[in-house]
Amino acid sequence: MARMPREQWYDIARDLDWELSYVDHEAVFPEWHSGQGKIPREAWARWDESYKISYPEYVATQREKEAGAYSVKAALQKSKVFDQLDEGWKSVAKEHFGATAAIEDMAVYAELRMARFGLSPAWRNMAMFGALDETRHAQIGLQFAHELVGKDPQYDWANKAYQTNEWGIIAARATFDGMMMTPNVVDTAVQLPFTFETGFSNVQFVALAADALESGDINFANMISSIQTDEARHAQQGGPTLEILMEHDPRRAQWIVDKTFWTSARLFAILTGPGMDYYTPVEMRKQSYKEFMQEWIAEQFLDQIRDYGLKRPWYWDEFIAGLDTWHHSLHLGVWYWRPTVWWKPQGGVSPEEREWLNEKYPNWEKQFGWMWDVIIENINSGRMEQTLPETLPWLCSLCHLPVGTAASPNNDKYPVRSYPLKHNGHTYHFCSRTCRQIWWEDKDTLHDPTVIERLLAGEIQPPTVEGILAWMGLTPDVMGDDAYGYRWAKAYVPAAAAAS
Amino acid sequence: MNRPVGPILRMSDDVDAIVAAIIEDNPDKDITVTDRGAYTRVSGPGELRLTRASIARQLGRDYEMRELQGLMSAFAGRIDMTSEEVRWHLGSPATISSSKSTLEEPS
Ligand SMILES: [Fe+2]
Ligand SMILES: [Fe+2]
Numbered sequence: 001m002a003r004m005p006r007e008q009w010y011d012i013a014r015d016l017d018w019e020l021s022y023v024d025h026e027a028v029f030p031e032w033h034s035g036q037g038k039i040p041r042e043a044w045a046r047w048d049e050s051y052k053i054s055y056p057e058y059v060a061t062q063r064e065k066e067a068g069a070y071s072v073k074a075a076l077q078k079s080k081v082f083d084q085l086d087e088g089w090k091s092v093a094k095e096h097f098g099a100t101a102a103i104e105d106m107a108v109y110a111e112l113r114m115a116r117f118g119l120s121p122a123w124r125n126m127a128m129f130g131a132l133d134e135t136r137h138a139q140i141g142l143q144f145a146h147e148l149v150g151k152d153p154q155y156d157w158a159n160k161a162y163q164t165n166e167w168g169i170i171a172a173r174a175t176f177d178g179m180m181m182t183p184n185v186v187d188t189a190v191q192l193p194f195t196f197e198t199g200f201s202n203v204q205f206v207a208l209a210a211d212a213l214e215s216g217d218i219n220f221a222n223m224i225s226s227i228q229t230d231e232a233r234h235a236q237q238g239g240p241t242l243e244i245l246m247e248h249d250p251r252r253a254q255w256i257v258d259k260t261f262w263t264s265a266r267l268f269a270i271l272t273g274p275g276m277d278y279y280t281p282v283e284m285r286k287q288s289y290k291e292f293m294q295e296w297i298a299e300q301f302l303d304q305i306r307d308y309g310l311k312r313p314w315y316w317d318e319f320i321a322g323l324d325t326w327h328h329s330l331h332l333g334v335w336y337w338r339p340t341v342w343w344k345p346q347g348g349v350s351p352e353e354r355e356w357l358n359e360k361y362p363n364w365e366k367q368f369g370w371m372w373d374v375i376i377e378n379i380n381s382g383r384m385e386q387t388l389p390e391t392l393p394w395l396c397s398l399c400h401l402p403v404g405t406a407a408s409p410n411n412d413k414y415p416v417r418s419y420p421l422k423h424n425g426h427t428y429h430f431c432s433r434t435c436r437q438i439w440w441e442d443k444d445t446l447h448d449p450t451v452i453e454r455l456l457a458g459e460i461q462p463p464t465v466e467g468i469l470a471w472m473g474l475t476p477d478v479m480g481d482d483a484y485g486y487r488w489a490k491a492y493v494p495a496a497a498a499a500s
Numbered sequence: 501m502n503r504p505v506g507p508i509l510r511m512s513d514d515v516d517a518i519v520a521a522i523i524e525d526n527p528d529k530d531i532t533v534t535d536r537g538a539y540t541r542v543s544g545p546g547e548l549r550l551t552r553a554s555i556a557r558q559l560g561r562d563y564e565m566r567e568l569q570g571l572m573s574a575f576a577g578r579i580d581m582t583s584e585e586v587r588w589h590l591g592s593p594a595t596i597s598s599s600k601s602t603l604e605e606p607s
């Protein structure tokens with residue numbers, strides 16, 4: 001039977017809508033959810049997604065995608081591939097599973113809110129596909145990690161992470177709440193599908209797949225790049241919305257993109273940067289984190305926001321400078337506070353790795369090398385206690401990452417310092433002017449005290465490293481340690497001593 | 501401004517045929533193909549098109565345009581998709597007076 005081409009029937013079928021007569025419009029589409037703002041209601045009639053798909057096409061395509069992902073998994077399950085993966089690379093996957101699987105589930109609710117409170121039927125229809133996509137992502141992330149739990153309990157954090165107060169999870173939760181749960185649906189569409197999904201998630205789900213495949217983790221590369229094919233489609237919730245917003249309220253549009261870009265960039269410096277530049281075996285790295293960020297963000301995403309008439313965010317130079325420092329500082333911090341994470345950070349500073357770092361980041365040695373030298377010296381002298389934490393660092397009230405990691409030592413332009421702000425008798429601390437600015441604008445929707453603030457308020461008992469670890473949900477079988485058992489540091493033992 | 505647009509294709513047996521079809525469908529364009537293993541970035545200045553007919557010819561089998569969705573992990577530019585053709589292009593941007601946040605910085 002010949003089918004009528006989609007173009008001939010789709011718009012009519014999609015635009016099913018009705019006039020409300022029993023209740024007020026405002027009761028069904030309250031402003032705090034629907035986020036109409038300065039946009040006239042008629043403007044939504046023009047909203048049109050361009051990457052169209054009908055429901056039968058959707059089902060057929062998704063079925064093929066699922067069959068593709070799970071058949072690769074089934075084939076590899078019988079092989080030795082997983083057991084041969086590098087311990088550093090495995091930590092990239094563990095960090096990914098823990099930080100993203102449950103967030104995909106949260107994205108289901110963000111999509112469902114858009115599907116319910118959007119002001120155009122086409123808009124709501126597209127968001128329904130998004131909700132189905134995100135359901136798939138949550139399931140596939142949990143499923144792929146689950147089969148590995150028996151081999152290594154750290155994979156259990158795919159499920160557990162967001163049910164804990166682990167500090168990185170608090171940072172991620174704050175960022176994603178601000179993107180998916182607290183904003184009205186118009187702001188959500190510009191924050192999540194537009195800024196996050198056409199910008200940053202490409203780095204985690206497509207760029208990272210390049211390193212995964214090189215590292216031999218075919219299963220993981222296949223899964224994440226398959227997930228992102230859904231993102232590429234449902235991300236279009238954002239573009240046409242941004243177009244309407246630019247016409248009626250460009251200041252609002254610019255602000256939403258700017259703040260989401262910044263909070264995403266901060267989070268990626270810990271989520272993606274260390275994995276690409278330290279954990280992935282050096283010979284397997286396709287590009288550096290900075291190079292991937294340049295390809296996907298500084299070029300592709302910047303082109304895109306310009307194409308919609310937006311300007312570069314006001315902090316652009318600081319963001320670019322941060323590509324040389326943020327993730328290096330955060331890696332050092334994560335490695336030092338390694339018992340507080342659910343993966344095994346790979347130090348990644350053996351002489352060969354260091355050479356790679358200095359080639360990719362010419363200021364690396366001056367900025368970070370000397371701090372690693374102290375750590376190496378302590379490892380090689382058997383003073384392990386000095387390579388482990390006794391306290392917590394001060395954390396930023398907006399991004400929840402350590403104050404000092406939006407800057408770096410020996411960098412005069414962005415020196416290490418806290419940016420404080422007194423409000424209602426309380427002094428808040430921030431890693432950067434930009435975090436402080438965003439917090440100031442959004443403070444009415446932010447209710448996440450930092451771990452340090454909770455510690456000082458007496459919420460964490462006993463207030464010792466052991467007490468903090470227990471409070472974060474880290475059990476001894478899961479707590480992170482150096483991926484290679486410190487063997488990389490041996491290369492720095494003077495030859496004579498090593499020979500004896 | 502003729503910034504690059506085009507698809508980013510994930511690892512799949514069909515990638516080579518699709519790249520060939522894009523080249524065939526855009527004879528006047530300078531097309532760049534960047535192979536990073538797990539993904540291949542195909543770029544051309546300003547606008548690229550790709551037809552179902554060319555893909556079917558290159559693959560030597562019937563092809564439904566929706567199948568492309570299974571291997572397009574991302575794309576640069578905007579997209580238009582019908583049952584016969586997909587087009588990546590740039591929009592006609594609106595204008596905005598200032599990017600500088602006009603909000604007061606707290607002190
Ligand atoms: Fe997703
Ligand atoms: Fe998504």
Ligand SMILES: [Zn+2]
Pocket residue numbers: 266396397398399400401406430431432435
């Ligand atoms: Zn911050």
